Amino acid sequence: MPDMEQVAVVGLVIALAFPLLGALLSALGLARLSLMAGPIWAAPALASLVVVGERSGRVPTMLMEARFGLDPTSMAFLAVCAVVWSMASVYAAAIMRGDGNLRRFGVFFFGAMAGNFVLIGALDMISFMSGFALMSYAAYGLVAHAMSVSSWRAGRVYLVLTVAAELALWAGAVLAWSIADTWELAEIRHALATSEGVAPLAIALIFGAFGVKAGLVPLHIWLPLAHPAAPTAASAVLSAAMIKAGVLGWLRFLPLGEIELPTLGASAVTLGALGTFGAVVVGLMQRKPKTILAYSSVSQMGYVALLIGIAARWPSIYPTTLLAIVVFVVHHGLAKGALFLSVDAAPRLASSGSRVRTSISSALVLLPALALCGAPLTSGALAKYALKSVSHLEQVRLPTALLNVWLVAGALATGVLMARFLIVVWRARSTRDTETLPGAGLLAWIVLATGSFWALAILPLTLPAKWFGSIQTTTAMWSALWPLMVVAGLAWAALGPPGAVLHRGVGRVEPGDLLGPAVVLSLYVSRRTRRLSAFLERHWTRGVARLDDRVDRIILRVKATPGTRYQLWARWLSGEWLALALALTFAAAIWLNV
Structure with missing residues (x-):
């Protein structure tokens, strides 16, 4: 390897691990300063997108001669994650300045941030899993930060699922290594595609392990519990950045595009459909805005599962499917990060009673919500068109009518759920006695809330010109606009005075939905097992x-x-x-x- 490439790769590793300095400063008692300097800790990672570019190489001084590098996929993931982490850091510094546990929060926050960055740039299994473990376990400190009953419960559920996912991932990784005899992810994907025997088991374990982090049904139960328990800035990165690590894990480990995987494809499509619509039904019955957004994330990840299933079933269209996944990840990361900040920022900005501030607050909440529904000329419209383009390719032999119903009904369901969220946030505006929003917090919120627009200036650089041009046509604008008009009527019918049935259903399903029945079932099985044991004895x-x-x-x-x-x-x-x-x-x- 030439010397310059070696220096570039080493510099990339330093840039990805740079947020650990923020964790060190937080541990030394400078947590607020470190959080306010969040963009500084993310700046080297953003700079590496230009300086390092699409390079890769080994680092002989690291464990197992670790391999790092960037490609178009990891560059998109790194860009959106760096922006979300840096803005969430600034918002935390502005809002949590009186928090007595800010030092601990800063250590866990920047530890998770560094782990997220490292796994994005990792091209070998050991480095990826090391970053994944650092991010996952550090996030426990964010979920349980408040040290209340609800946060401890959410932390326990999160930790149990995280440990289970780590065990499944390690089991699948060891099986994959035994086939490939190497730790490099590219070689492992090829080996899983060309081998039999334990390869299907390794693929199933890896898919399930990353499904926990991605919020795939039925492994999603930690999300609705973790988001309300965590601070607002932590909730933003949990949904906007960390669950994308599960999506990247699927792309890095699974042999997508190399071999036809009909079982995996059918499973992903089925679970994606359950998540897309089931999460909306349960989300409409929630009272807390962050819980509603958590179920919205589960629903949106259903679309990613659909794309993964299509890529697994028809590998010849994987390059196009990969582009659609990247567009969806960038769009969802920016929009969902802004929405989580709005739960706390909107009441603060409107608390002064000023009409101007109230109007600005309403606009900053509406922009990402409309983008998530696929409003015209937003990143949501581009993501919707990308999803539609992939699902209607000739190679995809799924029923066209079924796909059309899925996309249209999914857009309407997302719109109704966002309407429920907006109503809950609006009602909370007049009932909460909050402090005003500091300028730094407002700036961070504005950056993410407008991301659905400025992202359109970046994405076309790597996308087919047809995709970007198609969303600007009159037909495409009407196609994106009419569901919003229908949603307005559905929202009034379901959430307004006529929706008495839905109002009675609010609160009937607890956050974590499947967790309650699972606990009841486990207690029943345990009781029956004890009786059977006593009988046999x-x-x-x-x-x-x-x-x-x-x-x-x-x-x-x-x-x-x-x-x-x-x-x-x-x-x-x-x-x-x-x-x-x-x-x-x-x-x-x-x-x-x-």
Whole structure:
């Protein structure tokens, strides 16, 4: 490797791990200063997009000669994650200045940030999983930061699923390594595509492990619990950046585009459909705005699961599918980060009673919400068109009518859920007694809220010109606009005075939905198991006692037999003749095989 490339790769590793300096400063008691300097810790990673570019190489001084590099996919992931992390950091510094546990928050925040950056640039399994573990376990400190009953419960659920996902990932990774005999992700994907035996098991374990982080149904139950418990800035990065690590894990580990995987494709499409619509139904029954947004993330990840399923089933269209996934990740990351900040920022900005500030607050909440619904001339419209373009390719042999219903009904469902969110946030505006929004917090919110527009200036650089040009046509604008008009009517019917049935359903389903039935089922199974164990133990004890009695009777009868017959029985009981018979049997078997 030339010296300049070696220097570039080493510089990339330093840039990705640079947020650890923020964790160090936070540990030394300079947490607020470190959080305010969040864009500085993210700046090297953003600069590496230009300075390093599409380069890759090994770092001999790291464990197993780690391999790092950037490609168009990782560059898009790194860009959106760096922006979200830096703005969330600034918002946390502005809002949490009076928090007594800010030092601890800063350590966990920047630890998770560094882990997120490292896994994006990693091209070998060990480095990727190291960054993934650092991000996942550091995020526990963000979820349980408040140290309340709800935060401890959310933290326990999150930690249990995280550990289970890590175990599944390590199991799948070891199986993949045993096939490929290398830690490089590109070689592992190729080996999984060309090998049989344990390859399907490794693929299933890896898919499930990253499905936990991506919020795939039914592994999503930590999301609705973690978001309300975590501080607002932490919720923003949990949904906008961290769950994208699961999506990147699918792209890095699974042999998409190399081999047809019909079972994986069918599973991903089915689970994606359940997430897209099931999460909306449960989300409409929630009271807290961050819980509603958590279910919205689960619903939106259903579209990514659909694209993963299409890529797994029809590998020839993987390049186009990959572009659609990248567009969706960038769009969802910016929009969802802004929406989570708006839960806290909107009441603060409108608390002064000024009409101007109230109007600005309303606009900054509406922009990302409309973008998430696919409003015209936003990143949401581009993501919607990309998804539609992939699903309607000739190679995709899914029923066209079913796909059209999915896309249209999904857009309407997302719109109704966003309407529910807006109503809950608007009602909270007049009931919450909050402080005003500092200027730094407002700036961070503006950057993310307008991301659905300025992202359009960046994405076309790597996308087909047809995609960007198509969303500007009159037909495309009307196609994106009419669902919003329908949503307005549906929202009034479902959430306004006529929606009495829905109002009665609010609060009936607790956050975490499947967690409650799972706990009840586990308690029922445990109780039944204990009863079965007691039943078996009781009858086993009786059976053993009866068997002992019968053996004693046989022994007494044998001893009562006269002379030679007694000696013969004694030899059989002592095992001599039995051992001889087994030896002769084994000898005959060996002789016949020879």
